[in-house]
Amino acid sequence: MTKKYDVLVVGGGPGGTPVAMALAAAQRRVLLVERGAGLGGTCLFEGCIPSKILYESAQRLRAIRRAAEFGLCLSPGEPHIDWQAIVARKDAVLRQRAQWALDRAQTIPALDVRFGAVALLNQRRALLKPASGEPYEVEFASAIIATGSKSVRPAVLGSGLARMITSEQVFDLEYLPRSLVVVGAGPVGVELSQIFAAFGVRVTLLEAGLSILGQVDEEIARMLEVRMLHQGVSLVLDARVTRICHAGGGAFVQYRDTAGAAHEAYGEYVLEVTGREACTEELGLENTAVRYDRHGIRVNHVLETDEPGLYAVGDVVGQPMFAHWASAQSLVLAHYLLGQPVRFPEPAVNAAVIFSIPEIGIAGLTEGEARKAGHEIEVVRYDFSVDARAQVAGHADGLLKVVYERGTHRVLGVHALGEGIASIMGEAALAVGAGITMEALALIIHPHPTLSESFALAAHLVPTSVFIP
C-alpha cells in the first residue's frame, strides 16, 4: 500500500523543516525525510552551530587573556584548552537542538518525519529507503527538494588523503592539532583559522585570490586581513595549491603564486574549505524534468523547478548559501503554497554575519553592488574608536559603513567590522528591508551605551542632517 501525502519534503535542515512544519500545521499531509541522524542540516551538524561553539570558547579564551586590563588578576599560567570538553559541549548542544526540532515536529499530527534516503521515481512518486526497515513507495501532489550542499573537494594531487579534512570533519578531531593549513579564505576558512589560532594552533591560511572574503566590502575585508596577521594567522594570498603530500604526522601543501614560484606549508591537518556544491545526487532527479548542475537546481521566481509541482529551497538552489536565507525562503514558500500573498526574499535585502574575530556584518548591498544595480549612492562611515560602548567593552576599533541612496536617503546597505556587531545586524537588516531613511534612523532613540547607537550616530553624519562634527 503506497502512502499518499500532499507534500513530500526532502531534507530536514533550515530549508526543509520550516516549510514542512508550516504546511503540516495548516493541515496539509506532509512527509519530511531527512537523510542524516536528526533534523538540523548542515547548519546544526556541520556548520553554523558547531563553529559558533568553538568560536564561543575561542572568544572566552581571548577575554581571559585580557583579564588584567579589566582589573581581574588570575593565577599565573596560560589556560589549558580541553578540546574534548569543547567537542562534548558541541555534541550536547547539537543533540539538544535536534531533539527540540523533532519534538516540535511531532506536535503536528499532519507531519510524518522519517529518516532515510529518497529517490524520486517520477514527479508524483518516490521510493523511501528508511534508515532501518524495508523501502517503500510514497505518492505526493507536490515535493520540495531541500537537500542542501556539501563541501567541494578540489581536484588537487594528493587531495583525499587521511590528513585532509573538510568542515564536516574538523569539529570532531580527536585532539587539537599543533598546526593546521586551511585552504580557502571564504567565511568558513576565515572563521576556523582565527578560532584555531586563538587556541594556539599554528595556522597557515592559503587563498588563491588576492583578498579574503570575496563577497565582503573590500575595505572591511582588508581590515580583517590585518587583524588576522596580528592574531598569528599566516595568511598567504595568491596561493594556488598544486599538490599535497603526507609526511609523518601531517601533510605538506605545495602552492604557487602568480609569478610561478613554488612554496609549501606544513600542517598536522589540512582543512579544505574551497567551496560548496548542491546535493543533487541519488535523488532521482533524472526521472523528472528538474534541471540542475553543480551550482544547484534551477528554479523560477517562486522556487519552482522545471518540473511543475516540484520546488527547491536553500543551498540546493545555489548561492547565497546561508541557513537564515534557506529558512526565509522556506517560510515564504509555505505561505505561497497556502495561497497567501508573499514576497520571496531578494538578495538585495539579505543579511549575514561572518563570525570572524572581530565579526563582520553584512546587510543589503555593498557600495559596488549598489552602483552596479544602478543606484546613485552616498556612504557614511562611523568609527568604533569613538564609540562609548566599544570603549567600555575594551574593543574600541572597527568600522560601520552605511550605504544610502542619494535622492531618497533610504538605507541600501550596512557593512561593519567590530567586536560584538553580530547582534546589531538585525537592525541593519530591518533598516534595509523596510526601506528606512537615514533621517528616520537618526531620530530613533537607541539605548545608551549600546553598540546599536552607531546607526543613529552614522545617520547624523549625513551632510544634509544637522551637522555633528
Added chain:
Amino acid sequence: MTKKYDVLVVGGGPGGTPVAMALAAAQRRVLLVERGAGLGGTCLFEGCIPSKILYESAQRLRAIRRAAEFGLCLSPGEPHIDWQAIVARKDAVLRQRAQWALDRAQTIPALDVRFGAVALLNQRRALLKPASGEPYEVEFASAIIATGSKSVRPAVLGSGLARMITSEQVFDLEYLPRSLVVVGAGPVGVELSQIFAAFGVRVTLLEAGLSILGQVDEEIARMLEVRMLHQGVSLVLDARVTRICHAGGGAFVQYRDTAGAAHEAYGEYVLEVTGREACTEELGLENTAVRYDRHGIRVNHVLETDEPGLYAVGDVVGQPMFAHWASAQSLVLAHYLLGQPVRFPEPAVNAAVIFSIPEIGIAGLTEGEARKAGHEIEVVRYDFSVDARAQVAGHADGLLKVVYERGTHRVLGVHALGEGIASIMGEAALAVGAGITMEALALIIHPHPTLSESFALAAHLVPTSVFIP
C-alpha cells in the same frame, strides 16, 4: 564689554552638548558653559559610563568563573579583583571621552566652551563665573538650560554621615568594601547591587516598594528578582528605611516593613540611590518667568519654558531621565531652532537598557501602558531557552515579549531579559519607532545565529501568521 551670543547653553552633558554643537555648526554663535571639569555630564562622569566600566569587569569575572564549561581550564584559585585598576581604567575612559568631546567642540569656530557657573540675570543676560578668572556678563537671544539632575538624599535620620554614599561617589571608593547596603531598587540600585555582588561584596538591597524596577514589565522584573537572589544579593522588598547609624567601619541601616516590624542591615558603606531631582539651583531662574519644582523645569511641547526664548532639555525637565533621551531632545531642539521640520521624541517610542545581570531591554510601551493608552493589544513571548545563539553562548534563559496592536499588528513595545540583549534593543526601538508590523518583522532576514533572530521568531508566533509550533 559684554560678549553677545545667539544662544547660551547651560550644561555640557548629553542634553546641552549636542544642541550647542549643532547650532554652532549651523553658524549660530553659541556659548556652552559647563559647571564640572569636562564635557559629558552625569552620564559620563557619574552615571552610564562609569557603571558600565564596572559592569564590564563584573561580567568578565563571571565569565572567567565559568571558563571550564567552555573547555578552558585555568590555574586554580579565585581571581583577585584589583579595584584600583578598575577605577583607573574608568578614569582613563572618562578622560578620553571628555577630551574627545572637547576636541570636537573646538573644531567649530562659532562655539565657545567655558567651564564655570552661570546665573541668569534676566531672560537675555547672564553672569558667567568662570572656574578661573573674573566673572563677566554675557548677552544672548535665547538660552537652553541643560543642567541635568542629581541624587536625592532622603531625609532619613542619620543620612549624610561619612559612610553614606551616592552614585556620584561609589565609583571612586578607595577600596572594594566587604559589604554594602544599597537603598533603592531602581535601575542604578539594581545594576550596582549586582556588580558588587559579582565582585564578592556582601550586598543587601533595600526597596520600599513591593517590586524592583517600578517602570519595567512586571514579569520581567520578577524574573530578575529571582536571578538576583541566586547571585547572592540579599534583596529586601517592602523595606522603609527609618534610621542609619554609624558603627565602627560601617553603618547599620534600620528599616521597617508594612507590618511595622523593625529590621536592620549592616554594610561598610550605604549607597543611597532613591531617586534624582532636577538641578535648578543657583541658576538665577528666579530672575526669569521660568517655572519649576523639584521634578523639573516646566516646558511645553517644543521644550520652551514659561519664559519665551528660554528652553530646557534632558534630566532638568524631569522624567524620563536617560542620556539618550536627553541627546534625542537636544538634537531635535537644534533642528527646531534652525526652523527645520521636527517631531519631538515621545515617551511611547523611548527605549532603554538596564544593565542588570542579565540585561533588561525596554522599547515602547509595556502591556499595561499600552492598555492605558487605549490600544487593543496582543502579546507574543519568545523564550531564549530555545534560542540557538543563547544556547551557543551558554546563556540559554531569558524572555522576549513583543506587544503589538491587535488590528494593525504594529509593534508597540518590546521588553526583554537576557544576557546580551542590550545590543538588539536598537532594532526593537526601530521597530517601535517606525511602526513596523509583526508580518514585516517576520520576513526580515536576520543573520543566524544571532540574538536578533528572536524578533523574527517572536513575530512568527503571531497566530494569524503561518503557524510555527
